[in-house]
Amino acid sequence: MTAQRRTRRWRVAAIGLAAGLVLPLAACAGPAQQPQASGPTHITFWNWYQGSDGPTVEALVKKFNESQSKVVVDMTIMPKDTMIQKLLPAYASGDGPTLIAVGHEMTTQYITKKVVQPIDDFYGEGKLDKAVLPKATIEATTYDGKIYGAPMSSAPLMLYYNKTLFAKAGIANPPTTLTELAEDAKKITVYKEGENTTNVYGIGQGMFSGIHSWTAYFRNDGGGYVSEDRKTSILDSPENIKILNYWTDLFRNHHISPIGISVPDAQALFAAGRAGMVIDGPWGAGNYAKSGVDFGVAAFPKGSVTQTTMIVGTPILVAAGISDAQREASLEFLKFWNSPESQTTWAVKSGYPPTRSDIPMADLSANPVPEMFTKAVGAESHMRGVVNFQTILDDVVNPAIQKVMNGQGTAEEVLPEASKQLQALLG
Amino acid sequence: MRILPAANSSRPSRGLSGSKAWRVTSKTRQAFTAWMFIAPAGVIIAIFVFWTLFESLKTSFTDDSGFGSANWVGLANYVALLSDPRFLNALANTLVYAAVVVPVSIIVALGLAVLLNRPNLPFRGFFRVAVFLPFVTSLGISSMAWWAMLNPHAGIIPAWFEVFGLSLGNGIQDPALAMLFVMIVGVWRDVGFFMVMYLGGLQSIPKELRESAQIDGASPWKSFWNITWPLLANTTMFVGIMALVFAFQAFDQIYIMTGGGPFFRTETLVLYIFSTAVERYQLGYASAISWVLVLLVFVVSLFQVGYFSKRTVQY
Numbered sequence: 073m074t075a076q077r078r079t080r081r082w083r084v085a086a087i088g089l090a091a092g093l094v095l096p097l098a099a100c101a102g103p104a105q106q107p108q109a110s111g112p113t114h115i116t117f118w119n120w121y122q123g124s125d126g127p128t129v130e131a132l133v134k135k136f137n138e139s140q141s142k143v144v145v146d147m148t149i150m151p152k153d154t155m156i157q158k159l160l161p162a163y164a165s166g167d168g169p170t171l172i173a174v175g176h177e178m179t180t181q182y183i184t185k186k187v188v189q190p191i192d193d194f195y196g197e198g199k200l201d202k203a204v205l206p207k208a209t210i211e212a213t214t215y216d217g218k219i220y221g222a223p224m225s226s227a228p229l230m231l232y233y234n235k236t237l238f239a240k241a242g243i244a245n246p247p248t249t250l251t252e253l254a255e256d257a258k259k260i261t262v263y264k265e266g267e268n269t270t271n272v273y274g275i276g277q278g279m280f281s282g283i284h285s286w287t288a289y290f291r292n293d294g295g296g297y298v299s300e301d302r303k304t305s306i307l308d309s310p311e312n313i314k315i316l317n318y319w320t321d322l323f324r325n326h327h328i329s330p331i332g333i334s335v336p337d338a339q340a341l342f343a344a345g346r347a348g349m350v351i352d353g354p355w356g357a358g359n360y361a362k363s364g365v366d367f368g369v370a371a372f373p374k375g376s377v378t379q380t381t382m383i384v385g386t387p388i389l390v391a392a393g394i395s396d397a398q399r400e401a402s403l404e405f406l407k408f409w410n411s412p413e414s415q416t417t418w419a420v421k422s423g424y425p426p427t428r429s430d431i432p433m434a435d436l437s438a439n440p441v442p443e444m445f446t447k448a449v450g451a452e453s454h455m456r457g458v459v460n461f462q463t464i465l466d467d468v469v470n471p472a473i474q475k476v477m478n479g480q481g482t483a484e485e486v487l488p489e490a491s492k493q494l495q496a497l498l499g
Numbered sequence: 500m501r502i503l504p505a506a507n508s509s510r511p512s513r514g515l516s517g518s519k520a521w522r523v524t525s526k527t528r529q530a531f532t533a534w535m536f537i538a539p540a541g542v543i544i545a546i547f548v549f550w551t552l553f554e555s556l557k558t559s560f561t562d563d564s565g566f567g568s569a570n571w572v573g574l575a576n577y578v579a580l581l582s583d584p585r586f587l588n589a590l591a592n593t594l595v596y597a598a599v600v601v602p603v604s605i606i607v608a609l610g611l612a613v614l615l616n617r618p619n620l621p622f623r624g625f626f627r628v629a630v631f632l633p634f635v636t637s638l639g640i641s642s643m644a645w646w647a648m649l650n651p652h653a654g655i656i657p658a659w660f661e662v663f664g665l666s667l668g669n670g671i672q673d674p675a676l677a678m679l680f681v682m683i684v685g686v687w688r689d690v691g692f693f694m695v696m697y698l699g700g701l702q703s704i705p706k707e708l709r710e711s712a713q714i715d716g717a718s719p720w721k722s723f724w725n726i727t728w729p730l731l732a733n734t735t736m737f738v739g740i741m742a743l744v745f746a747f748q749a750f751d752q753i754y755i756m757t758g759g760g761p762f763f764r765t766e767t768l769v770l771y772i773f774s775t776a777v778e779r780y781q782l783g784y785a786s787a788i789s790w791v792l793v794l795l796v797f798v799v800s801l802f803q804v805g806y807f808s809k810r811t812v813q814y
Contacts, residue, residue, distance in 0.1 A: 156778075157777050157778065160565060160566070160780060161565060164565045164566055185566055265666070266661065266664070266665075266666035267661055267666075268651045268652050268657060268661075268666070268667075268668075268669070269651075269652060269653060269654070269657050269658040269661055270661070271652075280758070280760065281758065330651070330652055330669070330672075331669065331672070332669060332672035332673070332760075332761050333652065333672060337650070337652065337653075340653065341652060341653075344653070346652075462778075463778065463779055466778070467774075470762075471760070471761075471762035471763060472762075474760070474761050474762050475762045478673075478674050478761065478762075480674060480762070
């Protein structure tokens with residue numbers, strides 16, 4: 073081999089090695105760090121408003137960005153499951169968003185992991201007004217005496233009922249008690265074995281993959297999942313066993329609802345006019361109206377002990393470790409979001425009740441839904457302060473209820489074992 | 500008298516021809532050049548495969564949660580697995596899934612390959628594409644379509660069955676049937692790929708062997724069993740190993756269609772790993788489960804290689 077050829081081979085090999093190393097490493101490199109220029113302060117905001125309320129959120133954020141030149145909110149809307157999975161890894165890698173809107177019951181998880189910071193100083197004169205903002209949100213985001221969240225939306229779960237199916241069953245008014253709900257559901261149900269795609273059910277009661285409404289069934293009849301101090305599981309209480317047996321009999325033997333359906337399935341059944349009732353929030357109203365359902369909204373029925381309903385709120389939390397400028401920018405955005413003008417737009421366009429209690433109902437007359445959702449009774453955040461709330465629901469409570477409803481064990485057999493698992497998750 | 504060169508002489512001796520010395524040096528140079536060209540891919544594999552495997556193994560001996568420090572816990576994660584009912588349930592589900600999906604996929608793929616290997620079959624190309632298409636489609640997307648079609652209360656497939664007076668019951672929401680439906684989707688997805696492997700294997704079998712058997716009066720079944728099947732041993736070994744790996748990695752259609760439910764009836768090991776790592780941030784524990792899965796796949800694959808190696812036949 074000539075010296076020339078040897079040299080050429082070495083050059084080719086060296087170039088190949090260099091390219092092979094540099095190109096993949098360049099692909100792995102993160103975005104180039106831009107020097108911080110003077111200009112507006114950018115803050116990132118993640119939430120999961122993907123439904124019919126999404127465009128209203130986008131329009132309001134755009135309005136905020138265009139209305140001033142000091143702050144730019146870079147918002148990312150993604151599916152709830154995706155956001156929950158991405159959040160903690162993002163914060164662990166130092167790449168988490170400045171603001172997040174998460175469910176009430178999830179806030180404790182992020183507070184205890186110290187990825188969000190207290191914002192008591194965001195409340196006060198000229199800032200956020202506690203007196204007009206939802207107490208449930210402030211309570212749900214208070215931990216160790218410090219407030220960590222500001223309201224983005226807050227709405228109770230209510231009972232949607234199909235007026236046409238009610239009239240067909242000869243029922244004049246929606247149920248006001250759980251016993252009436254059961255009786256009305258039986259009257260509405262038209263069930264034939266083996267005809268699942270055409271049956272009509274008294275209620276579409278979802279068991280997973282969405283807002284968990286079972287807590288209200290248990291609490292209103294004297295049951296519940298955890299003690300008031302959130303330290304002890306009460307899942308296997310005699311009251312819970314009785315309540316679960318009662319509803320299991322109605323589901324299995326009277327077929328008032330399909331067994332084992334997801335919350336979206338339950339909503340779809342109601343939208344299709346095949347369920348007489350569904351427990352849902354204001355976000356469902358637009359879809360049901362579009363589907364042509366003649367619906368009404370009533371308070372979640374009273375039980376033998378009390379009347380409560382789950383409040384579904386997404387407070388906005390502020391990330392820990394951000395700069396002072398970003399903190400100031402966050403406050404500006406939160407003030408804008410909770411201003412009377414923004415909340416009027418939000419309520420009219422989305423159907424959510426406004427976060428402020430000082431907005432006259434007359435200003436919301438263009439959309440009747442927000443007023444319906446101000447009539448809830450006993451709205452509370454049932455599982456506030458419980459750190460592993462979502463895991464408790466997904467891994468313990470939902471499977472236990474489904475097991476009993478599917479006849480894979482009685483409540484007496486299943487709930488004690490589930491209670492031990494819940495206790496282990498409470499720590 | 501010949502003077503032989505000293506053993507460790509550094510000078511090429513007169514006894515060695517100049518061309519042999521050149522070949523030795525040239526071979527080394529060629530090998531070095533080859534290694535240089537392989538090196539970039541090797542570095543990437545070393546970083547993204549071997550290093551991550553090593554890190555995962557290390558993590559499995561800690562209580563890493565992604566936050567704060569990860570403390571060494573020794574074998575505690577592995578010991579905990581032995582008494583974790585959810586792990587044992589996921590392991591059982593995975594084994595059942597593999598025990599059904601692997602043989603069914605192989606049998607169906609082989610049957611389709613034999614059918615679609617016939618030279619005079621009309622629209623043969625169309626059928627081959629139709630069978631292979633699911634394999635190149637995103638399983639996540641196709642699982643969403645299956646989930647919608649199989650929805651027991653609004654799905655088109657239960658509705659069709661009901662027209663004929665048949666019922667699929669609660670379908671994917673029925674604890675007794677949910678696993679069956681995810682298995683069906685698993686087989687539907689993989690069978691095209693295995694069919695292509697078998698088509699290649701069938702086409703490598705000399706035609707003369709089958710023709711000789713025909714002349715000797717062998718029935719199609721005897722011809723298949725005594726000639727085709729043994730000569731497909733290598734292909735079957737490959738397909739079997741791949742089918743097993745796919746089965747042990749089952750995740751996409753289960754996550755989308757049932758989420759591992761109802762009440763964990765369809766939860767496989769990979770789904771449990773996902774839940775433990777991504778939803779509960781127990782990275783150490785999830786890594787331990789992952790390594791159990793790696794060892795399981797390794798042991799079963801070794802067994803398969805040994806089994807099929809002994810059965811290779813050459814005519």
